[in-house]
Amino acid sequence: MANQLSLENWTCPLPLRNYPTIVMGHGGGGKLSNELVENLFVPAFSNDTLATLGDAAVVEMNGSRLAYTTDSFVVRPLFFPGGDIGHLAVNGTVNDLAMMGAQPRYLTTGFILEEGLPLAQLGVIVESMAAAAQLAGVAIVAGDTKVVDKGHGDGIYINTSGIGLVAPGVTLAPDRARPGDVVILSGELGLHGIAVLSVREGLEFGAPIESDCAPLNGLVAAMLAASPDIRVLRDPTRGGLASSLNEIAKASKVGIAYQEKLLPVPAAVAAACDMLGMDPVYVANEGKLVAIVPEAAADIVLAAMRGHPLGANAVIIGKVVEQHPGVVVARTGIGGTRIVDLLIGEQLPRIC
């Protein structure tokens, strides 16, 4: 595909004029990632299902509504406090399906292995995938393995695809948020991103935290059982809560306003962010979701979330508003306001 690309023929309003080559930021979950999707992938593959830009596609086949998605995992290091790349690969796809209200059923997986990867390490990762699949109630039913030359991969890359059934009457989509809805967050922010950073080469720091990597399908089932009226679910992975809220605000053409003092940020996450000059709302989570819920259903959904182990610390953090469509605004700790925009690429440690 890449060989036939003609940059001159692009008709996009925002050509990637600064970067004629891919840079790390294109995978960072911020504006560069979005521009790649909006200006290249969506026009090229042009279809209505893709254009919804949900965490997973919802397609109809033989009268059944199926959620279908794929995700690739390139985490470094491969093992981190609270998880590993295998664990992440299963839960990432399970969660993308769950965000469409689907009960995940079957996963496939592709391994890209680098020459020299110790078999024992691969064994641990595969065992970890098997355990995660069992916990999430999914079966890994097909797979593929390729090996690349030494130096052409970080040990192992994993792709997973998944499929699940969407229950009748459930319609979750990023463009369904309406003014007056409330924004609910399922728990503490920033644990995964900070846990991984704490063991990143060159940045090591001691942190009493573990990745929150977990399958969210059980929590989602409990929420939908409490109220099928939930409008949007999103798991704030790379790019964090801020990116998820921005994507919802833009897709629904509404404003979103939240209160910083209501955000559950663990002390250690806050301290690590202070130290690195980062903002917890841009840090990745792997076992949290943000829900947009009609105000009338807020209490019952919140109660259902708090009754589930993965939603025990769920809180209402803000509200969908008519004002400032497409823009997320935070009320700061001392009572000011600020715009919470998408980042360009990855969040970088801010030193100076």
Added chain:
Amino acid sequence: MCLGIPGRVTEIYEAGGIRMGKVDFAGITKEVCLAYVPEIQLGDYTIVHVGFAITQLDEESARESLELFTEMGRLNEELNPEEAELAASFPPPRCGARPVKYLDEFRDPELAASMFAEIRAITTRPWAIMEVCGGQTHSIIRNGIDQLLPPEIELIHGPGCPVCVTPLEMIDKALVIAGVPNVIFCSFGDMLRVPGSEKDLFRIKSEGGDVRIVYSPLDAVKIAQVNPTREVVFFAIGFETTAPANAMAAHLAAQLELKNFSLLVSHVLVPPAISAIMESPVCRVQAFLAAGHVCSVMGTEEYRPLVEKYHVPIVVTGFEPLDVLEGIRRTVLQLEGGRAELDNAYARAVRPEGNLPARQMLGDVFEVTDRGWRGIGVIPQSGWRLAEHYRTFDAELRFDVGEIRTQESALCKSGEVLQGLLKPNQCPAFGKECTPRTPLGATMVSTEGACAAYYQYGRFTAASDHSIPLYS
């Protein structure tokens, strides 16, 4: 400019002849160089910047500040019962007998509310105050402080982001060096996105350059030690706060006789920049909040001649919301009283003499030089370069990039923004040709840059107002 956060020393040890230690930041522990705080003991608090303890925090000063703030809150309660009721809905202030943690106390919403009330009460006329440091700009916008100040007070964002003011020419040199095969180019994170004439370090990385983000300059030295066959270059940018860390890297490299390590030095100094701003014929700045962490290294005395020469108040100010507000309050008190004095509103971290061991190292490793500032031009005697006996570690000489000369964009008004002549959103290119993704000038580049801060956090300030309905 200088992100520094307070932490408690939990371990002290020697490593490779240097005093090192572990510092605890509310549960996060990090290895930190303690060479510049030789008297610090276990349990003491320090401010850490790029892996270096730059000053010991003084508990008594911290308590005094907090007591002053609390007292102000009490007075306000008597004067403004309505605000007191509002403030009472927030958690109580955390000071008094409890141990000072140096962070949350200075973010207290209730005390901030009374500080805003106090500033409103003492302000009678319009004042233009420049916060010099990019870290303060960040704190102001990030917390929405500017929107809560009385309309008479205008904050002008100064040239205090080292990433922003690094001259285009120096970035172009960095890009050339980083593209040389066999070079490992090490830089602070924010610098990677700063565009040179055509490219940035991200782009060089995508073309195969080995560009690495480091947290501390000592990390770059380590990389040089473990990669003896590679040339390791560290992009040594920053103000006086970062300079001791970079100086230590040069000093260590000399001690270890590292042949494969060099520094691309682009250090800048605050006092000459303040002079340059005051000398401008269209200068609007009436007072300065001086950069607290710069002063914790350099001390306060070098600002006294500026206060006297230009009859301008200079108040050394910290970075947490209450620190910024206290700096503004003391500045307004001087302005309203017709006074111009040197004042220190960040006494817990700043001593008049600064950090003597750090200043001694700076005197040994660096010498003063003329320096170009992106968007402003050359300011005489406003930078540091490696001193003669460290010249073998100068990457400009080692890679022969001394002849690179670069012109800056004509469309970009960052020079005027940095001098306080223009608000970022008054620039014709703001948000159009110039966005954080396609920055024309330095000030749009770093999250601390005045334009980027405006774009990121305050883009809709004019359109929106404080009545944005928020769920409570």
